[in-house]
Amino acid sequence: MAMAAPLFEVVNDPFEAPLIDLGRKVLEVQNLTKAYQQEKLVLDGISFELRAGEFVAVVGRSGAGKSTLLHTLNGTIPATSGHILNVHTDLTTDDVLSMNRKELRNWRTHCGMIFQDFCLVPRLDVISNVLLGRLSFTSTFKSLLKVFSDKDRAEAIELLKWLNMLPYALQRAENLSGGQQQRVAICRAMMQKPKILLADEPVASLDPKNTVRIMEALQKVASDGVGVMVNLHSIELVQQYCTRVIGLAKGRVIYDGHPSGLNEQILNQLYGDEIDQVS
Numbered sequence: 001m002a003m004a005a006p007l008f009e010v011v012n013d014p015f016e017a018p019l020i021d022l023g024r025k026v027l028e029v030q031n032l033t034k035a036y037q038q039e040k041l042v043l044d045g046i047s048f049e050l051r052a053g054e055f056v057a058v059v060g061r062s063g064a065g066k067s068t069l070l071h072t073l074n075g076t077i078p079a080t081s082g083h084i085l086n087v088h089t090d091l092t093t094d095d096v097l098s099m100n101r102k103e104l105r106n107w108r109t110h111c112g113m114i115f116q117d118f119c120l121v122p123r124l125d126v127i128s129n130v131l132l133g134r135l136s137f138t139s140t141f142k143s144l145l146k147v148f149s150d151k152d153r154a155e156a157i158e159l160l161k162w163l164n165m166l167p168y169a170l171q172r173a174e175n176l177s178g179g180q181q182q183r184v185a186i187c188r189a190m191m192q193k194p195k196i197l198l199a200d201e202p203v204a205s206l207d208p209k210n211t212v213r214i215m216e217a218l219q220k221v222a223s224d225g226v227g228v229m230v231n232l233h234s235i236e237l238v239q240q241y242c243t244r245v246i247g248l249a250k251g252r253v254i255y256d257g258h259p260s261g262l263n264e265q266i267l268n269q270l271y272g273d274e275i276d277q278v279s
Ligand SMILES: Nc1ncnc2c1ncn2[C@@H]1O[C@H](COP(=O)(O)OP(=O)(O)OP(=O)(O)O)[C@@H](O)[C@H]1O
Pocket: 036, 037, 042, 060, 061, 062, 063, 064, 065, 066, 067, 068, 069
C-alpha cells in the first residue's frame, strides 16, 4: 500500500538551526549598573562573558538583583550604565544600551527570555503559542493572518514532541498545568532560534518530576550551542545541571566559576543565615 504523502516536511532535529560554535563568545557585559531610584544601585558594576554552550546559573538571596540582571540583558528593563555587548560571529559588537526600539526588538529574538509567569496567550492553543515565537521572522501581514509556513509548523511540532507536549498541541494554554506551560514557553522561545536563552526561575513553581524535565530541556538547549542563563534558588540543581554559576550579592558578582567551587565560605557570603533554605 502506498504511503500517504506527509502533510509537511518533518524536521527531525528541531535544533538544526544556525548552531553556533560551542565556546564562542556571544555576550560581553562590562561594568553594568542599574538604579531604579537615584543613588541606590541594584546592579553595581557587573562584568562577565557568556559563551555558546554554557549553562549558567545566577544565584543569590532574594533582592540580590538576579531578575534585574536578566531583564537588563534582554533589554526589557533599561540599564543605567555600562555595556551589554552582543558579540557577532565576526567578533564585531553592538551595545544593547544604545539600541533603538527596533534594534531592541531584533535583539530580543536573538536573546530569548522565558518569563516567570510564562506569558503565553491563554485562549490560544498550544501549537499557536509556540508558532508565535516565529513572528519576528514573518511579515506583519502574514503574522496578522497567522499564516505560518509548513516548515514552521513542522518545527513547532518537533519541539512539542521533544518536550512531550505534542498530545496537548490543540489544547488552550490556559488549561495546562504550570509545568506544561513552562515547557510550551521553552518551545516558543526555541522557535525564535535564539543564540542566548534567559529564564527567570524556570522551576520555581514545579514539582520534582517537572523540575527534572525542564532542567534537562535547558541543558539540552545549552549543549546544542545556545548560551543559557537561569536564575535559580536551589544550589543542588545548580550543581547537578549547570556548567557555571554567577553568585550575586547586593548587585555585585562575588563568585563566577564552576559550581563545584561553591564552598561554605562563598555560600555564607551569598546567603548568610538563609543558607539552610537553599541547599
Ligand atoms: N521596578 C522596580 N522599582 C524599584 N525597585 C525595584 C524594582 N524591581 C526590583 N526592584 C528592587 O531591586 C532589588 C533587586 O530586585 P530583583 O527582583 O532583581 O531581585 P532578585 O534577586 O530577583 O530577588 P528574588 O530572588 O526575590 O526574585 C530589590 O531590592 C527590589 O526591591
